[in-house]
Amino acid sequence: MSTGYARVEHALKILGARRPRIGEAVAASIGPDRNMHEARLAKDHLGIVHLIVSLPAGRSRFAPPLGDVLPAKWLDEDFEDGVKTSLDVASTDPSLTPTFLSLVGEMLSRVDETDDPCIDELMRVLSSWREALSREGRTLSRQRLIGLFGELTVLARLAEEDPVQAKSAWRGQAGYRHDFFLSNALEVKAYTGTDSPSVEIHGAHQLDPPIGASLHLLTLRLEESPAGETIAELIERIDALGLPKGLLFERSTDESPIASDDAVAFVVAEERLFQVSSDFPGVRASVLGAEALTAVSRLRYSLLLDACPGRIDADLLPAVLENL
Missing domain, CATH: 3.30.1460 (Yope Regulator; Chain: A,)
Known part of the structure; x- marks a missing residue:
């Protein structure tokens, strides 16, 4: 059979x-x-x-x-x-x-x-698939929350110094590929765990510096902690610093959703700051050329942080933020 x-x-x-x-x-x-x-x-x-x-x-x-x-x-x-x-x-x-x-x-x-009967096994298969998809959905939601926490953490630091500049720098123009950009760019990635740390890169342009500008990559290792801060608390703090909550939620998109969540609190356990120069690893349009990417879509890959050159002292982050 x-x-x-x-x-x-x-x-x-x-x-x-x-x-x-x-x-x-x-x-x-x-x-x-x-x-x-x-x-x-x-x-x-x-x-x-x-x-x-x-x-x-x-x-x-x-x-x-x-x-x-x-x-x-x-x-x-x-x-x-x-x-x-x-x-x-x-x-x-x-x-x-x-x-x-x-x-x-x-x-x-x-x-x-x-x-x-076939119909009974069909219902059992559908039930198991729904459970698996539900678990995957929860995992995706958690990953989005981790990424959002990292982005809002940097937004809060900018707002502490200059709310007007923070508002202008955050996400730049609609559809821009970096999280923060004025004259220079900063991409922020957050992750959890300690073994073989990696972050997810979206597309072939995210690690390409803007023309005539510099690009830095900031990675934040987060840990869950009752002593930490939730996204809901971050949003409240950013609001108090002069960036209204309404502005935050207006910036929400399907690709980069803004969601007020008070279920999980994080602390920033480690920061890594990289200068993304021409020898920095990654899939980049500037290296491959437009022709090589003509039929490529939804490109995502993991960047292994321990293998990345160009790491600089995280204490230089305030200067990087000031020079955006």
Whole structure:
């Protein structure tokens, strides 16, 4: 018996060789040996892939917990032995179809092991995937909070000296690639942990100095501590220094969200300051050239701090901030 994933691949080849008429779909059976038609993979005339799973006799319909990402509906289908009910789950976003097909393969493999109905294993797989995605979402949220804490920490230091300059320097013009820029630029990265410290670099321009200007990279190692400061407290302190909270939230974007959070408090345990010169490592547009990056998007990579040259005394940070 072939694996669930192999049956999915075979079905895709069958569907790829057929062209459904407008308003119709073509299907290939992928169910277990006991009933190959219990699960089918289908493709409609728009190219949307569907998973159609039979509801066992005597079972009642239910509201599938799938949401908008994988829209689902119940079907009543006519067969030689009567009308049967099936659940039709569609993958409407082409970018998510590979993930959807992997989910289908996992469902089929589970059915082979347990001999349970396909629809039951489908719900179990979806439940486990939702839990995994939820954990990932929480991790991403935490990473965003760590990055935001670092950025706001530097904003507060600037505001302590000159709120007007801090307002002008923070994020510069809309869409600018560095966190702080006037005549010179400063990129701020925050991280946690002590082993092999690294920070995430976004894109091929983040470590490129502005034309005719200098660029420094400041990294902050954060530790959770009840004696520390939360983002909500940072925002209040920045507001009191002359940068209204309204300004902060107006600067919020999907890529760089501003979120008032009082659940976690951090202290800055270590600061590293680097002068980003021509020999500084990283993927940079100025080195590779525009042609090499023509078809590249969403570039992100880790920069290992222990391997980076150009580190200077962190006590020089006030001068760097003054010379932005």
